Amino acid sequence: xxxxLYISVPFCRTKCTYCNFASDVFSRAVxxxxxxxxxxxxxxxxxxAEKTGAxxxxxxxxxxxxxxxxxxxxxxxxxxxxxxxxARFGIADGAEVTLEANPGPDERGDAAALRAVGITRLxxxxxxxxxxxxxxxxRRHRVVDVVRTVAEARAAGIGSISLDLLxxxxxxxxxxxxxxxxxxxxxxxxxxxxxxxxxDDPDAEGLTGPGGDxxxxxxxxxxxxxxxxxxxxxxxxxxxxxxxxxRLAGAGWRGYEISNWARPGHESRHNLAYxxxxxxxxxGPGAHAFDGATRxxxxxxxxxxxxxxxxxxxxxPSLPPGGSETIEGARGPLAxxxxxxxxxxxxxxRAFRRS
Numbered sequence: 001x002x003x004x005l006y007i008s009v010p011f012c013r014t015k016c017t018y019c020n021f022a023s024d025v026f027s028r029a030v031x032x033x034x035x036x037x038x039x040x041x042x043x044x045x046x047x048x049a050e051k052t053g054a055x056x057x058x059x060x061x062x063x064x065x066x067x068x069x070x071x072x073x074x075x076x077x078x079x080x081x082x083x084x085x086x087a088r089f090g091i092a093d094g095a096e097v098t099l100e101a102n103p104g105p106d107e108r109g110d111a112a113a114l115r116a117v118g119i120t121r122l123x124x125x126x127x128x129x130x131x132x133x134x135x136x137x138x139r140r141h142r143v144v145d146v147v148r149t150v151a152e153a154r155a156a157g158i159g160s161i162s163l164d165l166l167x168x169x170x171x172x173x174x175x176x177x178x179x180x181x182x183x184x185x186x187x188x189x190x191x192x193x194x195x196x197x198x199x200d201d202p203d204a205e206g207l208t209g210p211g212g213d214x215x216x217x218x219x220x221x222x223x224x225x226x227x228x229x230x231x232x233x234x235x236x237x238x239x240x241x242x243x244x245x246x247r248l249a250g251a252g253w254r255g256y257e258i259s260n261w262a263r264p265g266h267e268s269r270h271n272l273a274y275x276x277x278x279x280x281x282x283x284g285p286g287a288h289a290f291d292g293a294t295r296x297x298x299x300x301x302x303x304x305x306x307x308x309x310x311x312x313x314x315x316x317p318s319l320p321p322g323g324s325e326t327i328e329g330a331r332g333p334l335a336x337x338x339x340x341x342x343x344x345x346x347x348x349x350r351a352f353r354r355s
Contacts, residue, residue, distance in 0.1 A: 069101070202215075
C-alpha cells in the first residue's frame with residue numbers, strides 16, 4: 001500500500017475565532033526553526049514506516065501540506081519541504097501533492113510558483129461565498145479573492161482545485177446556503193469539502209494541555225463562540241446537508257465521504273486514507289498518524305514540538321509530546337488531521353437521520 005504523508009505547517013496571519021488547530025504567527029526565522037525540527041521528525045517517521053514495510057511502499061503517493069495556512073510560505077519554502085520528503089521517502093510518479101491555501105491576496109501565494117515546486121492540488125479555505133457570511137465568521141478575505149485564487153490556480157496548471165465551505169453558520173438561512181453552494185459550483189472546482197461549523201469546547205473535552213492536539217481557546221474566541229452557538233440550529237444544518245447531497249448528486253458529483261464530494265477522478269487520496277483507515281504518516285504540531293492499528297498524534301504546541309526535537313540543554317532529542325490510542329472494530333471513518341470538522345459532520349448526519 002502506498003504511503004500517505006501529512007505535514008502540519010502551523011502558521012497563520014491571524015487566528016479565526018472558531019479554530020482550535022495548531023497555528024502561530026509566521027516569520028521566516030520561526031519557520032526555519034520549524035523546518036529543522038520537521039526534518040528530524042521525518043527521520044523518525046521514516047523509521048516507523050520501515051518497521052511496517054509490509055504496509056507501505058517506499059515512496060509517498062499522497063503528500064498533504066495542511067495548517068495553519070501553508071500558502072503563507074514562499075514557494076521556495078514549500079519546495080524545501082517537498083525536497084526533504086523526496087530525500088527521506090521519495091515521491092512517487094503521479095503523486096497527489098496538496099497545499100491548503102487561504103484566498104486572501106496576502107495569503108494565497110503565487111500559484112505558478114507553487115505549481116513549479118510540485119503542488120498538484122490546491123485546497124482553498126473559502127468557507128463562505130457572501131460578504132455577510134464572511135463577516136459573520138470573521139474571515140479576512142472577500143468573495144472576489146476566492147474567484148481570483150481559483151482562476152490563478154487554473155491558469156498555473158494546478159490540476160485539481162478544492163473549496164472548503166462551512167454550513168450551520170450563525171444566523172445563516174437555508175437560502176443563504178443554497179446561494180453559497182451555487183456560487184461555489186459556478187467557479188467549477190473539482191472538489192468540495194463541506195464541514196459543519198463546530199463550536200465545541202476543546203478545553204472541556206480534554207483536547208488541550210501538554211499532550212493535546214488542539215490549542216487552548218482564547219478568551220476572545222470563547223466569548224465569540226458563546227454568542228454564536230445559540231444562533232446555530234441542528235435542524236437547519238441537517239436541511240443544508242440534505243440540500244448539498246441532492247444538489248451535488250444532480251450535478252454529477254460523487255459523495256465519497258461524509259464531508260467530501262468530487263468530480264469523477266478528483267477524489268482526494270489524503271481524505272480517502274482517513275476514511276478507509278489506510279496507514280499514513282504525519283509530522284508537525286497537531287499532526288495525526290495511523291499505522292493500521294494505532295492512531296498517534298503530536299501535541300499542538302509549536303514551542304513544545306521544537307523544544308523536544310532540539311533540546312536547549314544539549315540533551316538527545318526526544319519524541320514530540322502527544323498521545324496515541326488503539327483503534328478497534330470494523331473498517332470505517334477515522335478521525336485525522338481535521339478530526340473536529342469530521343466529528344461535526346457526524347453530528348449533522350445524526351441530526352439528519354433523526355429528522
